[in-house]
Amino acid sequence: MIKFLDLNSQYQGIKQEIDSVIKEVIETSSFIGGKFVSHFEDDFSSYINAKYCIGVGNGTDALEIAIEALDLPKNSEIIVPANSFIASSEAVTRTGHRVIFSDANAEDYTIDIDDLKTRITSNTSAIIVVHLYGHPCHMEPIIELANNHGLKIIEDCAQAHGAEYKGKRVGSIGDIAAFSFYPGKNLGAYGDGGAITTNNESLAEKCRKIANHGRLSKYDHEFEGRNSRLDSIQAAILSVKLKYLEEWTNKRIKAADNYLIELSNINAITLPVRQDWARQVYHLFVIRSNERDLIKAELNKQGVDCGIHYPIALPKLKAYEYLNQYNEKGFAWESDKTLLSLPINEFITVDEIRLIGQVIRSAIK
Numbered sequence: 001m002i003k004f005l006d007l008n009s010q011y012q013g014i015k016q017e018i019d020s021v022i023k024e025v026i027e028t029s030s031f032i033g034g035k036f037v038s039h040f041e042d043d044f045s046s047y048i049n050a051k052y053c054i055g056v057g058n059g060t061d062a063l064e065i066a067i068e069a070l071d072l073p074k075n076s077e078i079i080v081p082a083n084s085f086i087a088s089s090e091a092v093t094r095t096g097h098r099v100i101f102s103d104a105n106a107e108d109y110t111i112d113i114d115d116l117k118t119r120i121t122s123n124t125s126a127i128i129v130v131h132l133y134g135h136p137c138h139m140e141p142i143i144e145l146a147n148n149h150g151l152k153i154i155e156d157c158a159q160a161h162g163a164e165y166k167g168k169r170v171g172s173i174g175d176i177a178a179f180s181f182y183p184g185k186n187l188g189a190y191g192d193g194g195a196i197t198t199n200n201e202s203l204a205e206k207c208r209k210i211a212n213h214g215r216l217s218k219y220d221h222e223f224e225g226r227n228s229r230l231d232s233i234q235a236a237i238l239s240v241k242l243k244y245l246e247e248w249t250n251k252r253i254k255a256a257d258n259y260l261i262e263l264s265n266i267n268a269i270t271l272p273v274r275q276d277w278a279r280q281v282y283h284l285f286v287i288r289s290n291e292r293d294l295i296k297a298e299l300n301k302q303g304v305d306c307g308i309h310y311p312i313a314l315p316k317l318k319a320y321e322y323l324n325q326y327n328e329k330g331f332a333w334e335s336d337k338t339l340l341s342l343p344i345n346e347f348i349t350v351d352e353i354r355l356i357g358q359v360i361r362s363a364i365k
């Protein structure tokens with residue numbers, strides 16, 4: 001059995017530290033806010049190299065609050081890649097804007113710059129760049145487009161903790177960024193959690209207020225906000241896990257290197273491209289094949305977990321029928337039929353990767 005993720009083995013390796021911080025939070029009764037949350041916010045902003053970090057309830061809230069804080073014109077258009085998790089586009093609609101889907105490129109699967117250009121109109125106010133599967137988007141041309149058209153850049157970093165574009169950590173490049181600490185993410189809590197990072201002080205303050213009832217002080221409120229706070233137990237767990245993130249990430253990168261060797265020269269599959277300017281942190285290792293379903297069935301039969309991210313491209317979802325944007329045969333719109341995510345985590349061994357290679361080779365013979 002080769003697991004997609006192994007959160008229990010990860011916990012066993014850091015059990016003492018985790019158990020002791022959980023106990024400390026409970027014994028000090030600092031359940032909401034307080035030092036555990038502010039320590040984590042400081043640690044995470046240093047890790048990302050962003051000036052400000054605001055802990056929030058989850059990654060979806062992080063996106064929503066970030067968009068709200070930008071104060072964009074009502075009903076403006078925000079461009080979102082077609083191949084992502086629904087949270088990326090949900091946040092647009094829920095903050096009163098219109099989703100415009102753009103294509104993904106067929107190499108690293110992040111937003112396709114040429115296609116993106118064609119989606120910009122006079123109503124466009126922002127671009128959500130998703131550093132998908134852990135691969136950073138090609139930020140320079142995106143920044144140039146944003147500057148030329150007066151657009152804001154929101155980075156969806158839910159899958160890319162520690163990823164770098166030309167040496168800069170994602171989450172420190174656009175106007176504002178959203179992270180998720182859902183348990184299965186590269187940095188995952190033991191429940192829901194999220195964060196917003198930015199270098200802009202007034203945006204950071206606005207986000208902090210939105211996430212905490214528009215609060216100025218305990219019972220004085222500047223405007224109506226909401227309740228979306230990072231829980232102290234989760235913050236304490238995340239501070240422990242953050243210390244190991246680089247080690248775990250380097251193991252994922254090593255595993256990916258091994259996959260690239262073991263899976264080379266198989267005609268029926270296309271391997272993911274790591275651009276030379278990218279530090280790809282491999283939240284997922286995604287291959288592409290017309291024989292995807294056959295390969296997946298054979299891997300499952302041999303006890304190898306795999307996944308499809310995502311089985312239905314966003315514009316094709318029932319939730320977006322009303323937008324009527326699924327009318328072209330671009331890459332991403334059809335990517336759902338060919339993409340396959342192989343297991344990757346800090347525990348997978350060279351032998352396991354070799355076995356996966358053998359299963360794939362024999363499946364497509």
Ligand SMILES: *Cc1c(COP(=O)(O)O)cnc(C)c1O
Nearest residue numbers: 058059060085087088158180182
């Ligand atoms: C996980 C994820 C989110 C949402 O994060 P939650 O913490 O689950 O709300 C947003 N965008 C992408 C690309 C994700 O993978």
